[in-house]
Amino acid sequence: MKSYEVDVAVIGGGSAGLAAAIVVKKAGLQVLIIERDKELGGITLQCIHNGFGLHEFKEELTGPEYVQRFINEAKKLDIPSKLDTMVIEFTPNKTIYAVNNREGLIQIKAKAIILAMGCRERTRGAINIPGFRPAGIYTAGQAQRFVNIEGYLPGRTYVILGSGDIGMIMARRLTWEGCQVKAVVEIQPYVSGLLRNQVQCLEDYDIPLITTYTVTKIHGKDRVKGVTISKVDRKFDRIIGSDKFIECDTLLLSVGLIPENELTREAGAEISEMGGPIVDNNLETTIEGVFACGNVLQVHDLVDLVTAEAKRAGLNAIEYIKEKYGKKIEKREKIKCISGENVNYVKPDLINKSDLSKDIIFTFRVKRPDRRILIQFKDDKNKVVFKRKRRYVIPSEMIELKLNLSEQQIDPDCKSLEVEVIPRPEVLIEED
């Protein structure tokens, strides 16, 4: 078996992996990107619409333009990558096993690993729908790849289940390619993607958005012939008598994304209930020297935010190697971050007590939309250590807060911090 040694191995050559690798390489360390596709770029390559880059480059770019800039920089820096190479395992002592059709099984020994494998699409929406398993059922991202990269149309007339951003963007894309999108069906009473996409992808083309409905039956045996949609009550139970039939030959599912956890879990890293691996404020997983960033950690709204997070992971991996191979690392005491009222999840999951004097970036999402709210951090004795007003919160927009808690005199025995999003009491607090 061929064996390689590097300082940092990056698993995944998409937007996250590229940004992390660039940071590491610029610091003078050896880095290697391992990518399963036959080119670098990842999912951003198939997101051919614009709206990327406003944070990172202060200009509006398409997905391919955005990631091409990173590919070009990686090329300029001579960052090595193994394409068409699938990682099948990594171990807590940071040995990666991968396969490709040129070398067979290979082994890569690294001092630190950065996980940047992205996420995959939820298919759960399909599994619960009664009917046969005809051709013509795709996830929205899969259809996006067919239409934008491979040059195939998955069908002619569509119903899209779920109002995630990819689903809405595909509705417009397919309309532009001459297809008919009959409806976007959303089980929640509100759209799950961004308002911008609702207006510019659906309303601009008079594509009906049907909320509080879901697909309850798929018709057709060899090929989809249509779907039955039904209204649901607050518990998402089907309301009898509300069924409507919509004729279509294709059903697209845009029902959410989940971090790709398989490798991470098998390596023994703890996975948080709401998605990706558990990480501390350095984005280090529960396996020492293994960091996570991008959509494998949490699903981001914007690739720009993925890039920012990946750079942090890269810098922290560099720091780790310097410490580990300079002096011995002491076991760090950690504070747990807990999701409280109307908080779906919060990252980091853990904070090193020794890092409390530094700036810490918190990212989290709410469970349901709300207005005029208060974001509050409490210690385990219910003492409020931070609060901030906000005009609105919605699940589709990740909230990012950069906080320095050093002034808050957090109790040295504090075990946990709880983040909650609560109705705003009528007192004056600084607005962000």
Place this chain on the structure above:
Amino acid sequence: MLKSEIPEGSKDIRCIICPTGCLVHIENVSGELIIEGHSCKRGEEYAREEFIAPKRILTTTIRVENGFLPLVPVRSDKPIPKEKLEETLKQIAKTIIKAPIKMGDILLKKVLGLDINIIASRDLAKA
């Protein structure tokens, strides 16, 4: 802008500047635009533009001959008037380009006679 260039009638426009999503009512009252329902300056500007001359950046793909992939993603280098989008798409659908392609290459010049080019969104090597 001449008064006569402002479209007649009224429209309710959902503002997309921020997630608040104000419903902005805009009305042409004998050449003067009355705008209501917005809660910020940017919203007012957005509604005005959407009412007078809505434009969009067009992003689609062009077929490629002898490329590493069969399609190259493209975009318009400037926003296109909304009513010209369909015609532009039809023009693009008839086009076939040869690889190799570099990001930023102009693949269709002055499409439909407008001062707008269709440019490549990425590099694409030969097969």
